[in-house]
Amino acid sequence: MARSHLTLAALATSAVDGLEVRQAAPFGSGTHGDYDSAVITSTDGRHFIVRVPTSERAEAEQSSDLVSLRALSVGIRGRLPFEVSRFAGQTPVDGTRAVVYEFVYGDPVQLGAIPAGEGLATSIGRAIAAIHTLPTSFIVDAGLPQHSPHDTLRASVTIMDRASATNLVPAALLGRWERASEDSALWQFVPTVVNGGLTAESFLQSGGSVSAVVGWQGLSVDDPARDLFWLLGAPSDAVAESALDAYQLARGSVDRQIAQRARLYSELELAKWLLHGAQERNTEIVDDAVALLHGLVDKVENDMNQNLSHNTMPVMAVDEVEAMLDERDRRDDA
Known part of the structure; x- marks a missing residue:
């Protein structure tokens, strides 16, 4: 059973120190439907995405994504003409982990x-x-x-x-x-x-x-x-x-x-x-x-x-x- 956006918001507050949630809403579940996801709005107006993988493949994919995001330093990102999300925090849940990212904007x-x-x-x-x-x-x-x-x-x-x-x-x-x-x-x-x-x-x-x-x-x-x-x-x-x-x-x-x-x-x-x-x-x-x-x-x-x-x-x-x-x-x- 998919986790609700309210449950995901609670996980986000555990993952990111000092995060106070003002609003939460369901978010697209990813290309293959392998994530429970929500978009979070904090009290200071910032937006985040929280994702929990629902399959082993998605969990491995998320782990690889985190390694790559950490490799993309400030200097490397400065060479790119577009935004790349940043890792904000994580917390364990049901044998896997909820990962929170800074939201990147666009259609x-x-x-x-x-x-x-x-x-x-x-x-x-x-x-x-x-x-x-x-x-x-x-x-x-x-x-x-x-x-x-x-x-x-x-x-x-x-x-x-x-x-x-x-x-x-x-x-x-x-x-x-x-x-x-x-x-x-x-x-x-x-x-x-x-x-x-x-x-x-x-x-x-x-x-x-x-x-x-x-x-x-x-x-x-x-x-x-x-x-x-x-x-x-x-x-x-x-x-x-x-x-x-x-x-x-x-x-x-x-x-x-x-x-x-x-x-x-x-x-x-x-x-x-x-x-x-x-x-x-x-x-x-x-x-x-x-x-x-x-x-x-x-x-x-x-x-x-x-x-x-x-x-x-x-x-x-x-x-x-x-x-x-x-x-x-x-x-x-x-």
């Missing part, structure tokens, strides 16, 4: 409602670029995960192999993914700081610009394309194009293959959905995943823009190569 973003062109899409692109230009040193200092291009490729191949073992993935897709995994040029990238779990719901917006980013449990050093693939699920391809153009402009990136890797990760999400259904022995999920995979075959076979192979033209200029090496060295030294 939730829905993928299907992002307009193409200058505005929210480009603001999202610039926000992601700001994350990716953070120094990797603070990730190392916090003991957060670091993945090399080889690690990322190996993880992708593992998903492909497991999906292939179900005998439910169309042969055309398996061949497409195998060719991508063998394209060495596709995997030549400089790992960056990534959020690691971005979706449209990660962003809050105000006035058509990103005001906050929530959910940092996947913070790590990894392939920057992992923070971009979700944009390809927008109803209009122009949304992803607008965001990616703004992203590339903000970063001054020379990663010519980032769009192709993002597309591959987007396709592998369907493989993950299939594997989830198989693991749960849920025929409804499996059937849905199979239908989506077959739909993907039709889409990629009839659209040359869905190509996964690396871009061979134009060849990188010497100054671009030097810029990429300088960026890597700068991240290592920061």
Whole structure:
């Protein structure tokens, strides 16, 4: 049974020293419905979110999020053009814990409602670029995960192999993914700081610009394309194009293959959905995943823009190569 907002308010007062609650109200229960949540207004006008995980997965996610929020120091946050919530306190409850965060303001973003062109899409692109230009040193200092291009490729191949073992993935897709995994040029990238779990719901917006980013449990050093693939699920391809153009402009990136890797990760999400259904022995999920995979075959076979192979033209200029090496060295030294 879900905890009431009044119960959660009482837990918040135990978690935060000196907190006096003036008002409490139920709050959205999170992406997967795995939290009991409430928004709290204190007597001094401040707002907080209190959350209690209701599953082991959510508890692990919340723990990872707390580690990441602590790693995001004042100096690191000052480099970001949006707000990030702060940990305010915690208290034990029923074998888990209630965690209180400072409230961050903004309206939730829905993928299907992002307009193409200058505005929210480009603001999202610039926000992601700001994350990716953070120094990797603070990730190392916090003991957060670091993945090399080889690690990322190996993880992708593992998903492909497991999906292939179900005998439910169309042969055309398996061949497409195998060719991508063998394209060495596709995997030549400089790992960056990534959020690691971005979706449209990660962003809050105000006035058509990103005001906050929530959910940092996947913070790590990894392939920057992992923070971009979700944009390809927008109803209009122009949304992803607008965001990616703004992203590339903000970063001054020379990663010519980032769009192709993002597309591959987007396709592998369907493989993950299939594997989830198989693991749960849920025929409804499996059937849905199979239908989506077959739909993907039709889409990629009839659209040359869905190509996964690396871009061979134009060849990188010497100054671009030097810029990429300088960026890597700068991240290592920061």
